[in-house]
Structure formats: structure tokens, C-alpha cells
Amino acid sequence: MKLDEKRLQKTGVIVLLAILANFLWGSAAPCIKTGYQLFQIPSEETATQILFAGCRFTLAGILGVFLGSFLNGSFLKPTKKALPKVAVLAMLQTVIQYGFYYIGLAHTTGVKASIVTASNVFIGILIASLLFRQEKLTPQKILGCLIGFAGVVVVNVSSGTDLNLQMSLAGEGCIFMAAVAYSFSYVTMKLFSASEDPIMLSNYQFVLGGVIMIAIGFLSGGRITVVTGQGILMLIYLAMVSAVAYSVWSLLLKYNPVSRVTVFGFMNPVFGVLLSALLLGESGQAFGARGLIALVLVCIGIYIVNRGKPAGRV
Numbered sequence: 276m277k278l279d280e281k282r283l284q285k286t287g288v289i290v291l292l293a294i295l296a297n298f299l300w301g302s303a304a305p306c307i308k309t310g311y312q313l314f315q316i317p318s319e320e321t322a323t324q325i326l327f328a329g330c331r332f333t334l335a336g337i338l339g340v341f342l343g344s345f346l347n348g349s350f351l352k353p354t355k356k357a358l359p360k361v362a363v364l365a366m367l368q369t370v371i372q373y374g375f376y377y378i379g380l381a382h383t384t385g386v387k388a389s390i391v392t393a394s395n396v397f398i399g400i401l402i403a404s405l406l407f408r409q410e411k412l413t414p415q416k417i418l419g420c421l422i423g424f425a426g427v428v429v430v431n432v433s434s435g436t437d438l439n440l441q442m443s444l445a446g447e448g449c450i451f452m453a454a455v456a457y458s459f460s461y462v463t464m465k466l467f468s469a470s471e472d473p474i475m476l477s478n479y480q481f482v483l484g485g486v487i488m489i490a491i492g493f494l495s496g497g498r499i500t501v502v503t504g505q506g507i508l509m510l511i512y513l514a515m516v517s518a519v520a521y522s523v524w525s526l527l528l529k530y531n532p533v534s535r536v537t538v539f540g541f542m543n544p545v546f547g548v549l550l551s552a553l554l555l556g557e558s559g560q561a562f563g564a565r566g567l568i569a570l571v572l573v574c575i576g577i578y579i580v581n582r583g584k585p586a587g588r589v
Contacts, residue, residue, distance in 0.1 A: 283530045292523050293539035299520040301546025304392070305385040305554040306513055307377065313506035314499055318381040326492025326499060328377040329485045331513045332369050336481030339518035343474040346522065351475040360467045361479045368460035368477075369484025370491075372453050379449030386560045389547025390430045391450045393573045396540060397423045399458035400580050407462050416580045423576025427451075430569035473529075477521045537581040541574040 282288055310316075316323050344350045353361050380388055397420040404412035431442045442448060467476055527536045548570050552561035560566050 280530050283526060289527060289531060289535060290539070292527055293536060294542060296520040296523045296527075297539060297542040298546050299516045300543050301389065302550050303513065303516055304380060304388045304547050305551045306509060306516070307380050308385055308555055310506065310509045310513065311381060313501075313503060313509055315501040316381075316499070320497065321378055321381075322492050322495035322497030323499060324377045324381055324492075324497070325374055325488050325495070326497035327510075328373050329488030329490075329492055330499075331485070331510060332373065332481045332517065333485030333489060334510070334514035335517035336478045336483075336485055338514055339474070339478030339481060339522060342518055342522050343472075343478055346526065347472075347474070351472065351478070353471075353475060353479050357471050357476070357479075360471060361476060361483060364460060364464060364467070364476055364480035365484035365487065367456060367463060368480055370487050372456035372460060373484075374453075374488065374491075375449040375456060376453035379446055379453060381445075382443055383446030383450060384557050384560055385551030385555045386548050386557045386566055387430055387447055388450050389544045389551060390566075390569050390573055391427055391447055392454055392547070393544040393577065394424065394427045394451065395454035395457040395461070396577050396580060398455055399461050402458050403462050403465075407466070409462065409465065415582070419576045419579030419581075421576075422579065423573050426569040426572030426574075426576060429565055429572060432565065473525045474522055477525065478518065481517060538578060540581060541577040544570060544573050544577075 283292075310327065311318075311324070314327060316327060340351055376388075376392075383391075400410075400412070400416050400420055403409040404416070431447055464473060464476065467473075524536070548561045548566065552558040
């Protein structure tokens with residue numbers, strides 16, 4: 276299949292595809308929690324949660340390889356030189372990030388997870404600027420990070436006037452660690468993508484990382500004992516979330532200025548909060564004062580840090 280580069284550069288196409296990718300990513304938290312219910316995976320069964328994650332990402336990687344090959348016009352496969360990079364990304368982006376994420380989701384709400392996860396944008400800016408020197412930390416980016424982190428704090432402040440943070444290490448703590456891991460993987464992916472196809476890297480690291488998570492979960496005693504048609508469909512959908520969203524986002528970044536694409540990232544937590552309210556019945560938290568204020572602050576922060584990015588291509 277030969278891609279029409281000019282079509283992918285049209286504003287309407289960029290908007291629609293960016294909305295699609297962020298809708299898919301935003302749906303992940305409520306759909307994972309729904310998957311726990313369908314497969315009857317209790318919050319204390321960490322090994323089974325990791326096994327469930329491994330099944331999703333192995334399938335996601337396989338689907339992504341075929342989708343990426345179709346879009347590329349030839350079968351995607353890593354070279355010997357790329358294999359170590361795939362292994363590094365598999366550990367960072369899949370095993371470590373999603374290990375924390377799946378554990379955290381079992382101990383917190385979809386609304387909180389969606390907002391705290393959005394902090395990866397701000398953590399990524401700080402890591403890329405201060406540790407890897409990939410970009411300059413401007414006053415605008417500092418302001419955006421401060422506003423965004425303020426939103427993360429607001430959603431975790433307990434009710435009342437004591438202003439205590441209502442966070443758990445197993446819940447919001449793990450979600451935050453997943454955001455940190457994602458930020459390191461994002462910077463690493465950006466570094467590796469200079470010489471390798473990002474779609475190939477993403478999907479093969481999903482396969483490898485998924486297989487490792489299956490092994491860890493199974494050897495740790497994890498077992499999926501309840502399997503239903505609805506559960507299988509949800510697992511397939513979650514696999515498609517990763518395969519389709521990463522492929523679409525990579526294509527947009529490949530053929531358009533970075534700033535025209537990443538500015539739409541603010542929609543990710545918006546969709547996450549709205550879908551958590553719809554699918555998980557968390558409307559009280561989603562549309563309460565703290566939830567709305569937190570969401571607005573995070574979205575403003577994401578918009579600010581992305582608005583001033585250089586118009587280069589990756």
C-alpha cells in the first residue's frame with residue numbers, strides 16, 4: 276500500500292486521526308478495568324494482572340506488525356542491529372511501564388489513572404531537557420509542567436480542608452511510576468527512531484515485552500480461569516488500541532511538523548475521564564469540582580508545553 280503523504284498533511288485528516296489515536300489511548304484505563312471484571316481478576320492478584328497485560332501486548336505487537344507492514348508496503352522486521360534496541364524498549368515501554376500501570380489500575384479509579392498518566396508529558400519534557408539534552412527547557416515549558424503537575428496534585432487531594440494527599444502506593448503511586456517509565460521510553464524511542472522505523476520498534480517491543488510479561492505472570496502463579504466471549508472481545512480491542520494508536524500517531528509525526536500533532540495530546544486525559552465516567556460509573560469523580568479542575572489544569576499544561584515545539588519532522 277502506498278501512502279498518500281499529501282493527504283496525511285491535510286488539517287482535517289490530522290485532526291481526525293489525532294482524535295482517533297487519543298480516543299483509543301484514553302479508552303485504555305476504563306477498558307482494562309472492565310477487562311479485570313470480565314476475566315474476574317481481583318485487585319490482589321498481581322501476577323494474573325501481569326499475565327493479562329502480557330496477553331494483550333503480545334497480541335498487540337502481532338497485529339501491529341501486520342498493520343505496519345500493510346501501511347509500509349513490505350513486511351516489517353528488525354535487523355540484527357535493531358534487536359538490542361527492541362529489547363531495551365521492551366523492558367522500558369512494556370514490561371516496566373505496563374507492569375506498574377496494570378497493578379496501579381487495580382487499586383485506583385479510571386478517572387484518577389487517566390489524569391495521573393497525563394503527567395508523562397511533563398516528566399518527559401524534564402527528562403528530555405535535563406538528562407538527555409534533547410531539547411531546551413524554556414520558561415513556557417516550565418510553566419506548562421507546573422500547571423500540569425498542579426492538576427495531578429488537585430485530583431489526589433482529599434475532601435475537606437486539611438489538604439492531605441489521598442494517594443496509595445499500589446494505586447496512584449504505581450500509575451505515576453508507569454508515567455515515569457513511559458517518559459524514559461519515549462526519550463529512548465526518539466533516540467532510536469533516528470536510525471530505525473518507529474512502527475517496527477514499537478510493535479516488536481510489544482511482542483517481546485508481552486512474552487516476557489506472560490512468563491513473569493505465569494511463573495509467579497498468575498492464571499486466567501474465567502474466559503468469556505465478552506472478555507476475549509475486550510482483550511482484542513485492547514490489543515487494537517496499542518497497534519492502531521501507535522501506528523497512526525507515528526504516521527502523523529512522520530509526515531507533519533511535530534507541533535501540529537502533539538498539541539492534540541490534551542485530548543487523551545479528556546477521553547480517559549469521560550469514558551471512565553461512562554463505562555465505570557465514575558461520573559461523580561469525573562464531574563466533581565476537583566476532577567474538573569484537575570482535568571482542565573492538565574489539559575492546559577499539555578497544550579502549553581506542546582504549543583511552542585519546533586516545527587521539525589521525525
